[in-house]
Amino acid sequence: MKFAVFGDIHGNIEALKVAYEAAQSAGAEKIYHLGDLGGYSPFVNEVVDFITEHSIEGVQGNYDETVAKNAEHCGCKAEDPVQEEMANRSFAWTKAHVTGKTKEFLGKLPVGITFTDQGRKIVLFHATPRKNNLYWFEDRPEKFFQEMAGKVDADILIYGHTHKPYRKDFENKIFINAGSVGKPKDGDPRACVTLIDITPETVNVEFLRVSYDVEKAAQAIVTSGLPEYFAKRLKEAK
Numbered sequence: 139m140k141f142a143v144f145g146d147i148h149g150n151i152e153a154l155k156v157a158y159e160a161a162q163s164a165g166a167e168k169i170y171h172l173g174d175l176g177g178y179s180p181f182v183n184e185v186v187d188f189i190t191e192h193s194i195e196g197v198q199g200n201y202d203e204t205v206a207k208n209a210e211h212c213g214c215k216a217e218d219p220v221q222e223e224m225a226n227r228s229f230a231w232t233k234a235h236v237t238g239k240t241k242e243f244l245g246k247l248p249v250g251i252t253f254t255d256q257g258r259k260i261v262l263f264h265a266t267p268r269k270n271n272l273y274w275f276e277d278r279p280e281k282f283f284q285e286m287a288g289k290v291d292a293d294i295l296i297y298g299h300t301h302k303p304y305r306k307d308f309e310n311k312i313f314i315n316a317g318s319v320g321k322p323k324d325g326d327p328r329a330c331v332t333l334i335d336i337t338p339e340t341v342n343v344e345f346l347r348v349s350y351d352v353e354k355a356a357q358a359i360v361t362s363g364l365p366e367y368f369a370k371r372l373k374e375a376k
């Protein structure tokens with residue numbers, strides 16, 4: 139089966155729409171999302187409506203969980219005090235603007251999705267199998283990959299949260315970080331659409347980058363009353 143995975147959409151409806159078109163054009167038979175549907179950009183409700191209307195199934199991210207629970211903190215890790223302050227403002231904004239329907243939807247997202255294709259077991263989760271806010275970067279030691287793989291019965295593990303895509307093949311398992319549709323942090327502001335094609339012989343993974351109107355999305359952040367900081371970060375893909 140050929141399917142697409144949408145990592146961290148984060149309220150960016152412009153990016154989501156082009157990602158969807160790209161996945162359709164690429165022949166994806168199914169689309170999954172990896173959670174973190176809101177935050178940093180204003181269109182959390184629109185994103186939830188879109189994925190519902192287009193039957194995009196997915197898992198719960200830390201942001202979805204904390205918004206649904208009306209928590210004090212988003213569960214995101216800040217690198218400095220400015221980022222912490224900005225993260226708090228984004229979180230407060232998002233909690234204030236989600237509809238009851240959106241909140242309920244976010245609260246009911248499953249922690250993981252598992253399925254089998256061509257005899258391979260696939261599992262999707264937001265960040266790591268047991269914790270939804272741990273950053274699983276590519277340069278984590280192999281011991282970490284081993285440890286995480288030991289927590290689930292799967293051949294292919296698919297996750298996001300870091301907003302930096304990668305594929306790593308290690309000890310007969312395939313680890314795929316799907317990057318981010320709505321808030322890439324790898325220096326490339328285009329939406330990242332991860333296409334996975336599983337055949338009896340191979341597993342092909344493609345990180346398709348799709349251009350969209352980043353300027354428009356950045357402007358919407360400013361207009362909404364969210365900090366301009368996030369508009370700048372979106373354009374810089376930081």
Ligand SMILES: [Fe+2]
Pocket residue numbers: 146174199200201264270299300
């Ligand atoms: Fe996340």
